[in-house]
Amino acid sequence: MKTILVANPKGGAGKTTLSTNLAGYLARQGGNVFLWDLDRQKSSLYWLSNRPAHLPAIQRLDSGKQKSGEGVLVLDSPAGLHGDKLNDLVKRVEKVLVPIVPSSFDLAATRHFLDELLEEKAVRKGKAFVAIVGMRVDAHTRAAGKLDEFLAPIDLPVLAYLRDTQNYVTAAFEGKSIFDMPPASVAQDVAQWRPIVEWLAQ
Numbered sequence: 001m002k003t004i005l006v007a008n009p010k011g012g013a014g015k016t017t018l019s020t021n022l023a024g025y026l027a028r029q030g031g032n033v034f035l036w037d038l039d040r041q042k043s044s045l046y047w048l049s050n051r052p053a054h055l056p057a058i059q060r061l062d063s064g065k066q067k068s069g070e071g072v073l074v075l076d077s078p079a080g081l082h083g084d085k086l087n088d089l090v091k092r093v094e095k096v097l098v099p100i101v102p103s104s105f106d107l108a109a110t111r112h113f114l115d116e117l118l119e120e121k122a123v124r125k126g127k128a129f130v131a132i133v134g135m136r137v138d139a140h141t142r143a144a145g146k147l148d149e150f151l152a153p154i155d156l157p158v159l160a161y162l163r164d165t166q167n168y169v170t171a172a173f174e175g176k177s178i179f180d181m182p183p184a185s186v187a188q189d190v191a192q193w194r195p196i197v198e199w200l201a202q
Helices: 015-028 043-049 083-090 104-118 142-151 166-173 183-201
Strands: 002-006 033-037 059-061 072-076 095-100 129-135 158-162
Touching (some): 002 015, 015 072, 015 129, 015 166, 015 183, 095 104, 129 142, 142 158, 166 183
Parallel strands (some): 002 072, 033 059
């Protein structure tokens, strides 16, 4: 099973938003999609419990011992992830997405995490690939500029900056992803996701 880890040790970095919308996108593509929520708050599972029955199915996974068969698994990781727990998860996955929001506290925490992540054996040996997604970033703002400066020296692909929009908030309340919403209202957001899904497909 192809497994994608969404990880950042800082709470509020956008892990659940990225995980649920990724799962929603994958479900739209067909095949089996599984969502495993490792965070204590279980926000992804709460979202999944509200998902309308008529939308493409996303299956809940509660344990690595469950038999899940073929498909794609999205792992929504907990805050504070590091050390042995990080090592154990990275060994299980092919791709790691690191969401980052442009605040000084988040950038400081993420810098240390990225250094630790790049030292993981699976990453060093090219068995797991890492990329960054900016969350709640509006272009041409001071915050976007600060995030650009932070990411410039880091030798990792920056796939996209996802804008700060109520579309994500509305979708979350309804158990949907932006890919389940009326196309005309989310066209800009769907376009911002294109490099993310292209990287995941590589």
